[in-house]
Amino acid sequence: xxxxxxxxxxxxxxxxIVDWMKTHxxxxxxxxxxKLPPQRKLAELLGVNRSTIIDVLDELKAxxxxxxxxGAGTFVSNNSWNVLLNKSQPDWHKHIQASIHKPxxxxxxxxxxxxxxxxxxxxxxxxxxxxxxxxxxxxxxxxSISLNARDIGYSEPKxxxxxxxxxxDYLQKRGIHTSPESILIxxxxxxxxxxxxxxxxxxxxxxxxxxxxxxxxxxxxxxxxMQMVSVKRNERLAxxxxxxxxxxxxxxxxxxxxxxxxxxxxxxxxxxxxxEICAELQIxxxxxxxxxxxxxxxxxxxxxxxxxxxxxxxxxxxxxxLSPGLxxxxxxxxxxxxxxxxxxxxxxxxxxxxxxQEIVAHWLSSGxxxxxxxxxxxxxxxxxxxxxxxxxxxFRRIATWEKSMGGFYIWLRFNEPxxxxxxxxxxxxxxxxINPGYIYDPSDLHHIRLSYAYATLExxxxxxxxxLNNI
Amino acid sequence: xxxxxxxxxxxxxxxxIVDWMKTHxxxxxxxxxxKLPPQRKLAELLGVNRSTIIDVLDELKAxxxxxxxxGAGTFVSNNSWNVLLNKSQPDWHKHIQASIHKPxxxxxxxxxxxxxxxxxxxxxxxxxxxxxxxxxxxxxxxxSISLNARDIGYSEPKxxxxxxxxxxDYLQKRGIHTSPESILIxxxxxxxxxxxxxxxxxxxxxxxxxxxxxxxxxxxxxxxxMQMVSVKRNERLAxxxxxxxxxxxxxxxxxxxxxxxxxxxxxxxxxxxxxEICAELQIxxxxxxxxxxxxxxxxxxxxxxxxxxxxxxxxxxxxxxLSPGLxxxxxxxxxxxxxxxxxxxxxxxxxxxxxxQEIVAHWLSSGxxxxxxxxxxxxxxxxxxxxxxxxxxxFRRIATWEKSMGGFYIWLRFNEPxxxxxxxxxxxxxxxxINPGYIYDPSDLHHIRLSYAYATLExxxxxxxxxLNNI
Numbered sequence: 005x006x007x008x009x010x011x012x013x014x015x016x017x018x019x020x021i022v023d024w025m026k027t028h029x030x031x032x033x034x035x036x037x038x039k040l041p042p043q044r045k046l047a048e049l050l051g052v053n054r055s056t057i058i059d060v061l062d063e064l065k066a067x068x069x070x071x072x073x074x075g076a077g078t079f080v081s082n083n084s085w086n087v088l089l090n091k092s093q094p095d096w097h098k099h100i101q102a103s104i105h106k107p108x109x110x111x112x113x114x115x116x117x118x119x120x121x122x123x124x125x126x127x128x129x130x131x132x133x134x135x136x137x138x139x140x141x142x143x144x145x146x147x148s149i150s151l152n153a154r155d156i157g158y159s160e161p162k163x164x165x166x167x168x169x170x171x172x173d174y175l176q177k178r179g180i181h182t183s184p185e186s187i188l189i190x191x192x193x194x195x196x197x198x199x200x201x202x203x204x205x206x207x208x209x210x211x212x213x214x215x216x217x218x219x220x221x222x223x224x225x226x227x228x229x230m231q232m233v234s235v236k237r238n239e240r241l242a243x244x245x246x247x248x249x250x251x252x253x254x255x256x257x258x259x260x261x262x263x264x265x266x267x268x269x270x271x272x273x274x275x276x277x278x279x280e281i282c283a284e285l286q287i288x289x290x291x292x293x294x295x296x297x298x299x300x301x302x303x304x305x306x307x308x309x310x311x312x313x314x315x316x317x318x319x320x321x322x323x324x325x326l327s328p329g330l331x332x333x334x335x336x337x338x339x340x341x342x343x344x345x346x347x348x349x350x351x352x353x354x355x356x357x358x359x360x361q362e363i364v365a366h367w368l369s370s371g372x373x374x375x376x377x378x379x380x381x382x383x384x385x386x387x388x389x390x391x392x393x394x395x396x397x398x399f400r401r402i403a404t405w406e407k408s409m410g411g412f413y414i415w416l417r418f419n420e421p422x423x424x425x426x427x428x429x430x431x432x433x434x435x436x437x438i439n440p441g442y443i444y445d446p447s448d449l450h451h452i453r454l455s456y457a458y459a460t461l462e463x464x465x466x467x468x469x470x471x472l473n474n475i
Numbered sequence: 476x477x478x479x480x481x482x483x484x485x486x487x488x489x490x491x492i493v494d495w496m497k498t499h500x501x502x503x504x505x506x507x508x509x510k511l512p513p514q515r516k517l518a519e520l521l522g523v524n525r526s527t528i529i530d531v532l533d534e535l536k537a538x539x540x541x542x543x544x545x546g547a548g549t550f551v552s553n554n555s556w557n558v559l560l561n562k563s564q565p566d567w568h569k570h571i572q573a574s575i576h577k578p579x580x581x582x583x584x585x586x587x588x589x590x591x592x593x594x595x596x597x598x599x600x601x602x603x604x605x606x607x608x609x610x611x612x613x614x615x616x617x618x619s620i621s622l623n624a625r626d627i628g629y630s631e632p633k634x635x636x637x638x639x640x641x642x643x644d645y646l647q648k649r650g651i652h653t654s655p656e657s658i659l660i661x662x663x664x665x666x667x668x669x670x671x672x673x674x675x676x677x678x679x680x681x682x683x684x685x686x687x688x689x690x691x692x693x694x695x696x697x698x699x700x701m702q703m704v705s706v707k708r709n710e711r712l713a714x715x716x717x718x719x720x721x722x723x724x725x726x727x728x729x730x731x732x733x734x735x736x737x738x739x740x741x742x743x744x745x746x747x748x749x750x751e752i753c754a755e756l757q758i759x760x761x762x763x764x765x766x767x768x769x770x771x772x773x774x775x776x777x778x779x780x781x782x783x784x785x786x787x788x789x790x791x792x793x794x795x796x797l798s799p800g801l802x803x804x805x806x807x808x809x810x811x812x813x814x815x816x817x818x819x820x821x822x823x824x825x826x827x828x829x830x831x832q833e834i835v836a837h838w839l840s841s842g843x844x845x846x847x848x849x850x851x852x853x854x855x856x857x858x859x860x861x862x863x864x865x866x867x868x869x870f871r872r873i874a875t876w877e878k879s880m881g882g883f884y885i886w887l888r889f890n891e892p893x894x895x896x897x898x899x900x901x902x903x904x905x906x907x908x909i910n911p912g913y914i915y916d917p918s919d920l921h922h923i924r925l926s927y928a929y930a931t932l933e934x935x936x937x938x939x940x941x942x943l944n945n946i
Contacts (some may be wrong), residue, residue, distance in 0.1 A: 006640075006655065026809075031786025033657040035809040095757065097786075099724065100815045102677035104699055108818050116821060120631055134624030142627065146617040155604030156613065156800035160591055169477070184477065186504040191662065195824040202698070206573035223822050227673070228575055253570065286566065314503025314567075329627035329829025338506040339499075344571045347579050350587060350695055353666040357828035358800025 008051050017052050021060045029069050029080055037097045040070070040078040059133045094435045106227045111428060111443055116435050125467035128439025129458035130264065130324075130412055136383055136457065137327055140377050145372065149362050156391035159355030161346035163189025163334075163374070167365040171334055174368050178296070179309030180318065180336060188342045190349065191331040191356045193294050193321040197224035200290060200317060202254075203348045204341065205230060210254035212245060212287070216445035218264040219257060234445070237268075255288050260307055262295035262411035265453035269299070269409065275307050283315055294321045294333070297377045299410035300385050314338035322364055324412070325377050330360040384410070387456040387464075394468050402475060405454075412457035422475055436470045479522050488523050488777070492531045496904050496914035500540055500551055508744050509566045509870065542561045571657040577698045582914055583898060596938035599910025600929035601735065601795075601883055605798040607854055608798055609847050613834070616843065620833050630818035630826030634660025635807075638836040641807055645839050650780030651789065651807060659813045661820065662802040662827045664765050668695035671761060671788060674819045675812065676701060681725035683716060683758070687915035687922070689735040690728055690854055705916070708739075713752045726759050731778055733766035736924035740770070742879065746778050754786055765792045765804070768848050770881035785809035793835055795883070796848050801831040814944075855881070858927040858935075865939050873946060876925075883928035886912075892920035901945055907938045912945070 009020040028034040040046065043061070061078055062177070064070040071081035113188040118124050155164065162168060168184035175182060190196045193338065197219075205211075207229040213219045215234035219226075226232060233248045235241070235256075248254070260270040282289050291307045308318035314337070321333030325421060349355065367373040379403070388408040393418070395405060401417045423440045431438055441451030452471075459467060480491040499505045511517065514532070518525040532549060535541040542552035569887055579587070589595050626635065633639060639655035661667045668690075676682075678700040684690045686705035690697075697703060704719045706727075719725070729749065741749070745779060753760050762778045771935040779789035785808070792804030803939070820826065837843040859879040866876060866887070874889045894911045902909055912922030923942075930938060 006636075026656065029655075030783070031652055032782060033654060033810050035785045036813055038809075038811050082777050096675075096759075096809060096812050099675045099759070100811070102724065103673065103675050104678060105673040105819050105822070107815075108822060113818065116632055116818075119629075125521040131629055136630065137624050137627060139622050139624040139627060143620065143622045146620055149614065149617055151610050151614045152612040156608055156610060157605065158590075158602050158794075158799045161587055165477075181498075181502055183499065183504060186502075191824040191828070194822075198823055202574065202576040204567075204570045204574050207575060227822070253573065288567075288570070290644075311503060312501070314506045323629075323825075327627040327829070328629045328825065331824065331826065331828045338509075339504050340506055340509050340569060340571070341567050344578075347584065347587075348576050351576070351579060351665075351698070352669055353662040353802060353824075354794075354799065355802065357831040359661075359830050359834060360797070360828040363830060378661045 008049075015055070017056055018059055018063075019102070021050060021056065022063055025060065025064060026069065034080050035096050035144055036078045036080050037095075039076075040080070042077065049309050078271075101129075104227070106223050108223070109221070109443060111425065111440065112221060114428075114432070115437060115439065118432060121435075123435055124432075124456075125436045125463045125470075126435060126458050127464070127467045127471065128453050128455050129437075129451075130439075130455060131328060132324070132380075132412075133458045133459055135460070135462065136380060141372065141376070142327060145363065145366055148370075149359075149366060151362065155362065156358045159189075159358060159361075161350050161355070162187065162342065163356060164358065164361040164365065167361045167368075168334075170365050170369045172233055175320075175336065178293075178306050180306055182336050186336055186339050186342050188335045188345050188349065189356050189361060190333045190335060191353070192323055193292060193319045193333045194222060194224065195349075196317075196319045196333055196335045196345075197222075197257075197292075199232065199335075199345045199348050199352070201225050201228045203345050204288075205255060206253055208252060210249050210252050212248060212254060212256040214258060214263065216257065216265060216441065216448060216451070217257070218292075218444065220445060221439075221443045225257075241277065242284075245281060245285055245287060249285060249287060254285075255290060256282055257290045257292065258307075259292045259294060259295070261303060262299060262409065262413075264295070265413055265439070265441070266415040267411055267413040268415075269304060269408065272304050275304065276310060277312055279307055279316070283313060286383070287315075289316045290319060292319045294319065294324050295411045297325055297382060298384060298412070300381060300388075301409065308336060314341075317341065322367075322373075325380065326364070326367060326373065330357075330364060332356060332360050332364045363425075381410070384412070384457060387461070388414070390461055391454065391456040391464055391468070394465060398468070408456070412455045414454040414456065416452045416454045417450050418452075418475065419450075423449050423452055427474060428475055431471065434470050434474070436467045438471065479520075487567040488527055489530055489534075492521060492523070492527065493534055496531065496535060497540065505551045506567050507551050507552045510547075511551070513548065514819070525534065527675065545702075558903060569792060579694070580692075580914060582896060582911065583692060585899075585903070586908060586910065589903060592692075592906075593905075594906055596907045596934045596941075597926075597929050598935070598938045598942065599924050600905060600908075600925050601910075602799055602927055602929055603795070603851075604929045604931065605929070607851060612843065612847070613798060615836065616837055620830075620837060622833065626833065627829045629759075630832075632821050632826070633658065633813060634827060635829065635836065637834040638832045638839075639805075641836050641840045643880060646791075646807065649764075649774075651777055651778045653807050657807055657810050657813050659806045659808075659816050659820065660827050660832060661804045661806060662824070663794050663799070664763060664790045664804045665693060665695065666820075667788075667790045667804055667806045667816075668693075668728075668763075669759070670806075670816045670819050671825070672696050672699045672701065674816050674853060675759075676726060677724055679723060681723050683719060683725060683727040685729060685734065687736060687912065687919060688728070689763075689915065691916060692910075692914045695703050696728075709895065712749065713755075716752060716756055716758060720756060725756075726761060727753055728761045729761065729778075730763045730766070732737050732764060732774060733770060733880065733884075735766070735882075736884055736910070736912070736922075737886040738879055738882055738884040739886075740775060743775050746775065747781060749780055750778055750787070754784060757786075759786050759788060761788045761790060763790050765790065765795050766882045768796055769852060769883070771852060771859075772880065779807060785812075788812065793838075793844075795893070797835070797838060797844065801828075801835060803827060803831050803835045855883070858932070859885070861932055862925065862927040862935055862939070865936060869939070869943055879927070883926045885927065887923045887925045888921050889922075889923075889946065894920050894923055898945060902942065905941050905945070907941045909942065
């Protein structure tokens, strides 16, 4: 909501707000059933007294356009055309409720919503701080982009050939030898999971995931009707997978390097073992490798680099290192798999932004990217030490954590099960946003995914202080 | 395939090609079951004699890596690690066959594939010719883009606020009065259909579509399990919709302005009638309005501009006017609907390219866009006249068509049912690619969607001549 009444207008604030609301209702933008923000919030958003809002709502209720439901709020109950012309309109709420895709969890919707509030301290955001993004360099680099008319038309199904050639070269450093034909450009790693979900799996397939898992906070597999099975790190892997998969198709999703949300990495031995067990059981693996360049020390080998049978679907992205706004990631997999995923990608969105692809190609091939990532690692390292010093000073009696090895996150464990939705909401009221552990494992009330990547140092300090005061 | 053997190497061509193929098989890029291109094609691609290819294939067959299936081609039958280590690999082909999403029709896959061949004449492509894209202006405009660190992070769920404000202004010219909160930025119109499909409809919903329909050439609804019902233009609309929808949820998809593939437009009266009938039956309408700016004369009002109950989901895009490579489109709908679609968009790909959104915002707000579209209309008009003159000269005895009113297409109807897959394949061999009518209506063997927008004038002339010689 960006509109505000004009205090210099000859019309009263009351009349302006009534007109504004009526217009929204009449245009059909606020359909029947739409819930209005609470009175206090409306007053704040429009910059007027609450009494003005109450008067406006009363008038619209009298007009039959709004209704108040006790304890639930104020809703649009009708629109004037309906009243005047007795026209019906589609029951959008029924449509939404009956439809296929799951809504995001309420906590995650709130996180998405409150992240737009520039006054809130974001203690959990899995994203680089605006300070850490190479905004000026990106802007300057736009001048080095030369466009070719063929490249800005509809894309080849697999994405820009130039970018795929550059990537096949770049991936060699990660020990991954692949041809450009075995690479698909996607709009970020999440889209890769979506495409795999509908392109390679039948409904009711089993998705093995680590416990806790990033996948519980997004729904690429759940919305397509897959069954999620969590596997704890030290569990008897072979037995669990054998028992879990049964006769169904299955797939193992892993973030072996700088795992989200825990920040931990699998050892080289654990990687080999996982690969062997999955090979034996013919369970393909998705290796989500979007954080590896942010390891403070040397990185263990990618599982894909050990893959000799084409069982690993490797997923990478620049969202955690360069800019999420580019929306560029990639999948490396056997060519028939890539062909299939490319076919579905074409049916989904006809390819990723050609402009974003050109920018990434330029950054990777010019060396700008590597230079930037090296300096980014240093800055993240500094931020992690800063947060750890605050934790050491203030949280030692009530929580435990591991020293960060890289990336964005510290998986902070409180001794008591205090991290519930009430805490989440209480902190929002105090302008602090956390990512509670329960969005990664519904039964977890002990953890917070702390991110030292997003907020400023001052905000991190203040936010942790407010957090401490609410435990 | 871009690799070619090195003629200056000390290794023979034979050895180089054997090594190259083995590498692909051993890395798992060509999995068991992968089909190799035909010998002649391989020879062409690698720039060697066919006899060299035959020798190479023989060697790999002897090694047990390839097998020949009579009449079907050469396939990867094994990979060396499997042979050596007796390792198994996932059966990708089984995975693909059992999975949820439909593959594209074979004809459309071939179209996607052959469109990559720069020697082919594309008579049906629904895309602006590279000559018609403002490539240089786009490149220059990159220098006017100023980036804000907040804008190149993860996007707001509905997309760039700046772009939505600019769009709400821009849409006023189309008679559509909407606030930025009722607009969702998407990665092209096709993604809008995907989101609507999984976000607003239950499985087995009825999708009414025009006959013929663009929707038959893509699968956003079919893949989500919807039932398609085609409605002919002059049919008794109310009765058909009433009978067709029954007790199920339903939705009407229409391109009222410059319909794809026929190029025709609904009259203002037809628009009103469709709106009224759908309102009465509570059937929401998707108005796909991506071509309207390409009308040579003035445009009839958007159906959305007549919508008083929020029943129209309006879809727009810059793919047909500015550059498909931007992958930017928008949906205008009641706010609760937009909130729902935005939630699913976040779960699907975390938003569209921030860079593309900045570029579109710049073009729309600076006036560059309108200027470009005005000149584009003139150029398309010239192209349509050129093609019509060829048709008048050569096709009058065997086909009929309407004079183009704008956009890209002429819906060429042959008197005889000659437009079958055999013709499609025969023309490919002669380096001419057509969009046959049967991809828009499976029972149609009379039509070709002729596009005067893509090929050069010389190519159009030559392509039509080859077409004529094959009828």
